[in-house]
Amino acid sequence: xxxxxxxxxxxxxxxxxxxxxxxxxxxxxxxxxxxxxxxxxxxxxxxxxxxxxxxxxxxxxxxxxxxxxxxxxxxxxxxxxxxxxxxxxxxxxxxxxxxxxxxxxxxxxxxxxxxxxxxxxxxxxxxxxxxxxxxxxxxxxxxxxxxxxxxxxxxxxxxxxxxxxxxxxxxxxxxxxxxxxxxxxxxxxxxxxxxxxxxxxxxxxxxxxxxxxxxxxxxxxxxxxxxxxxxxxxxxxxxxxxxxxxxxxxxxxxxxxxxxxxxxxxxxxxxxxxxxxxx
Amino acid sequence: xxxxxxxxxxxxxxxxxxxxxxxxxxxxxxxxxxxxxxxxxxxxxxxxxxxxxxxxxxxxxxxxxxxxxxxxxxxxxxxxxxxxxxxxxxxxxxxxxxxxxxxxxxxxxxxxxxxxxxxxxxxxxxxxxxxxxxxxxxxxxxxxxxxxxxxxxxxxxxxxxxxxxxxxxxxxxxxxxxxxxxxxxxxxxxxxxxxxxxxxxxxxxxxxxxxxxxxxxxxxxxxxxxxxxxxxxxxxxxxxxxxxxxxxxxxxxxxxxxxxxx
Numbered sequence: 360x361x362x363x364x365x366x367x368x369x370x371x372x373x374x375x376x377x378x379x380x381x382x383x384x385x386x387x388x389x390x391x392x393x394x395x396x397x398x399x400x401x402x403x404x405x406x407x408x409x410x411x412x413x414x415x416x417x418x419x420x421x422x423x424x425x426x427x428x429x430x431x432x433x434x435x436x437x438x439x440x441x442x443x444x445x446x447x448x449x450x451x452x453x454x455x456x457x458x459x460x461x462x463x464x465x466x467x468x469x470x471x472x473x474x475x476x477x478x479x480x481x482x483x484x485x486x487x488x489x490x491x492x493x494x495x496x497x498x499x500x501x502x503x504x505x506x507x508x509x510x511x512x513x514x515x516x517x518x519x520x521x522x523x524x525x526x527x528x529x530x531x532x533x534x535x536x537x538x539x540x541x542x543x544x545x546x547x548x549x550x551x552x553x554x555x556x557x558x559x560x561x562x563x564x565x566x567x568x569x570x571x572x573x574x575x576x577x578x579x580x581x582x583x584x585x586x587x588x589x590x591x592x593x594x595x596x597x598x599x600x601x602x603x604x605x606x607x608x609x610x611x612x613x614x615x616x617x618x619x620x621x622x623x624x625x626x627x628x629x630x631x632x633x634x635x636x637x638x
Numbered sequence: 639x640x641x642x643x644x645x646x647x648x649x650x651x652x653x654x655x656x657x658x659x660x661x662x663x664x665x666x667x668x669x670x671x672x673x674x675x676x677x678x679x680x681x682x683x684x685x686x687x688x689x690x691x692x693x694x695x696x697x698x699x700x701x702x703x704x705x706x707x708x709x710x711x712x713x714x715x716x717x718x719x720x721x722x723x724x725x726x727x728x729x730x731x732x733x734x735x736x737x738x739x740x741x742x743x744x745x746x747x748x749x750x751x752x753x754x755x756x757x758x759x760x761x762x763x764x765x766x767x768x769x770x771x772x773x774x775x776x777x778x779x780x781x782x783x784x785x786x787x788x789x790x791x792x793x794x795x796x797x798x799x800x801x802x803x804x805x806x807x808x809x810x811x812x813x814x815x816x817x818x819x820x821x822x823x824x825x826x827x828x829x830x831x832x833x834x835x836x837x838x839x840x841x842x843x844x845x846x847x848x849x850x851x852x853x854x855x856x857x858x859x860x861x862x863x864x865x866x867x868x869x870x871x872x873x874x875x876x877x878x879x880x881x882x883x884x885x886x887x888x889x890x891x892x893x894x895x896x897x898x899x900x
Contacts, residue, residue, distance in 0.1 A: 362639040381731070389647075389724060392639040398716045409686060413696040413811070523701055524811075537811060539697030541686065544708040552717075 362392050365444060372447045375454050375484050379567040383560060387444060390556045395436055399549050402542055403433045409541030416533055423527035423538045429515060432546070436553060439508040443560070446497035446504075453493040454484050486571070487578070495571055502564045505557060512554075519554055521546040641671050644723060651726045654733050654764055658847040659778075662840060666723060669836045674715055678829050681822055682712045688821030695813055702807035702818045708795060711826070715833060718788040722840070725777035725784075732773040733764055766851070767858070775851055782844045785837060792834075799834055801826040 366388060373381055410424045461479045486494050512519065521543040528535040540546075645667060652663055685707070691699045766774050792799070801823040808815040820826075 363643060366639050366643060385727060388639055389644070389720065389727075393644065393720060394717070396640055397720075398713045402710075402713065405686060409700060411696045411700055523704060524697070537697060539700040539811075541700055542704055542707075542710075544704050545710060545713065548709050549713075 362396060365441070366392075368451075369444055369447055372451045372454075375450060375486070375490075376447075377486065377567060377570060379563055379570060383563040383567065384447075386556065386560055386563065387440065391436075391553065391560075392440055394549075394552065394556075395433070395440070399436070399553070400433055402545050402549055403431060405541055406431060410538065412527065412532070412536050412538040414532060414536045416531055416536075419527070419529075419532040419536060420538075422529045423525070423532065423536070426527060426529050427525050427538070432512075432516070432550060435508065435512060435515075439504070439557075442504045442508075443501050446500040449497045449500075450490070450494050453490055457484060457490065487575075491571065491575060495568065498564055498568050498571070502561060502568070505561050505564070509554070509557060516550075519547075519550050521550065641675060644720075645671075647730075648723055648726055651730045651733075654729060654766070654770075655726075656766065656847055656850060658843055658850060662843040662847065663726075665836065665840055665843065666719070670715075670833065670840075671719055673829075673832070673836075674712070674719070678715070678833070679712055681825050681829055682710060684821055685710060689818065690821075691807065691812070691816050691818040693812060693816045695811055695816075698807070698809075698812040698816060699818070701809045702805070702812065702816070705807060705809050706805050706818070711792075711796075711830060714788065714792060714795075718784070718837075721784040721788070722781050725780040728777045728780075729770070729774050732770055736764060736770070771851065771855065775848065778844050778848050778851070782841060782848070785841050785844070789834070789837060789841075799827070799830050801830065 369384065369388075373384055376384065406428070407424055410420065412420050412423055414420075458479055462476060465475050465479065484490060521540060523540060523543045525538050525540065526535050527538050648663065648667075652660055655663065686703055689699060689703045691702055693699075764770060801820060803820060803823045805818045805820065806815050807818050
């Protein structure tokens with residue numbers, strides 16, 4: 360499992376995202392993850408081996424490095440990117456659950472042929488109803504994680520700049536020794552770059568949140584002025600999402616309760632009931 | 639996520655590019671990205687380890703290296719390649735949006751256009767006209783801007799494109815002016831010149847593509863103006879727009895338009 364694996368997992372979510380969500384995903388993968396992998400990792404590659412202190416005292420080098428770099432930038436960014444991309448999986452799980460419900464409905468209504476099943480798998484879910492709440496939660500979590508990591512960065516490395524020289528007097532260093540950091544300018548450039556892209560991602564997330572809220576309010580206003588007509592067919596694309604969900608739930612509960620009744624009356628039918636989906 | 643993934647993402651854009659655009663993409667991937675990965679990264683691999691200064695003063699080497707190489711060539715090239723290839727994604731997004739609209743029309747059972755299968759919409763190639771033309775031209779313009787900016791950044795940081803063998807450094811904590819020796823300077827110069835040359839070729843290709851698109855645009859416009867002049871009584875503005883739409887639709891549809899009213 361590496362960044363490519365994460366890319367595979369998250370590309371599936373792309374289909375059910377808003378346009379801003381897709382742009383956000385592209386920015387994450389191209390300007391953050393890719394830059395991290397192809398450029399930043401080699402800049403920080405020799406951070407410990409090239410960290411030199413002006414002393415021959417054994418152990419002083421290690422202790423000073425550990426004191427000034429409790430956690431390396433690269434590892435912090437990797438954690439940040441993983442945590443920031445993971446809320447999208449909430450949406451993926453919810454979509455998979457909805458697709459499962461739709462397939463079950465198709466089986467119950469006797470339309471379980473390959474063509475309809477494929478269409479359920481391929482069609483894009485509308486972001487409405489409970490999916491809207493899941494999506495909004497995922498965006499809020501993304502924002503939260505981005506903000507938390509930006510703050511941690513600022514706390515650990517004030518000013519986001521990498522200095523050339525740090526003065527260290529931790530034991531076993533004999534006195535205040537000068538320690539020199541490897542490639543400080545290049546590290547500062549990449550830190551600023553990652554910070555800028557992180558801010559762009561925060562702005563995109565906020566824009567997406569505003570867009571979702573405005574769309575929901577607009578839809579609600581439209582809904583209030585045009586109330587929906589009576590019950591339509593069982594096929595979801597003709598009804599609104601909530602209506603569709605209610606129909607599905609009703610069908611499933613009816614089916615479950617009639618199955619339970621039958622099994623209670625005829626215990627011997629248990630095995631047959633397992634095999635037959637529409638008993 | 640690495641160069642291979644970028645290749646997969648951009649490969650899809652290839653279908654909707656002009657011939658010059660396809661050549662540009664090939665040059666980018668084979669002569670720049672591939673050279674960077676298989677050759678240049680090895681040359682610069684030991685740049686700091688083998689950067690040797692004539693002093694035992696701890697920290698002097700680090701400081702002098704940082705002073706002369708604020709950002710390594712390899713990282714600059716990597717950033718340049720990422721920025722230069724990304725505008726093509728604008729085109730990919732626009733094409734995806736158009737496909738989505740066509741699929742929606744197809745599903746609604748649109749009378750304007752018939753496809754045998756929704757799969758056909760997915761594999762169909764769009765002509766570069768209308769709003770797609772503007773997106774494509776903007777992407778080429780951004781590519782040119784990024785290429786130029788990075789070439790300038792290179793020239794500014796490394797004062798010419800040659801890698802010297804020896805650098806004299808007097809930054810603190812070096813006790814006095816010390817001689818510092820760069821590892822593999824000639825090989826680095828060769829690769830720097832190679833990458834600059836290929837970068838210039840890419841700039842030329844982009845300029846040529848821009849000219850080609852502009853020429854095509856003006857030719858098409860003059861053809862339409864010529865047609866309008868020959869039939870001034872029959873065509874007003876709305877009908878011209880309608881005819882343009884018909885042209886576009888008949889270009890992209892396999893079957894003829896059915897029952898379209900003027």
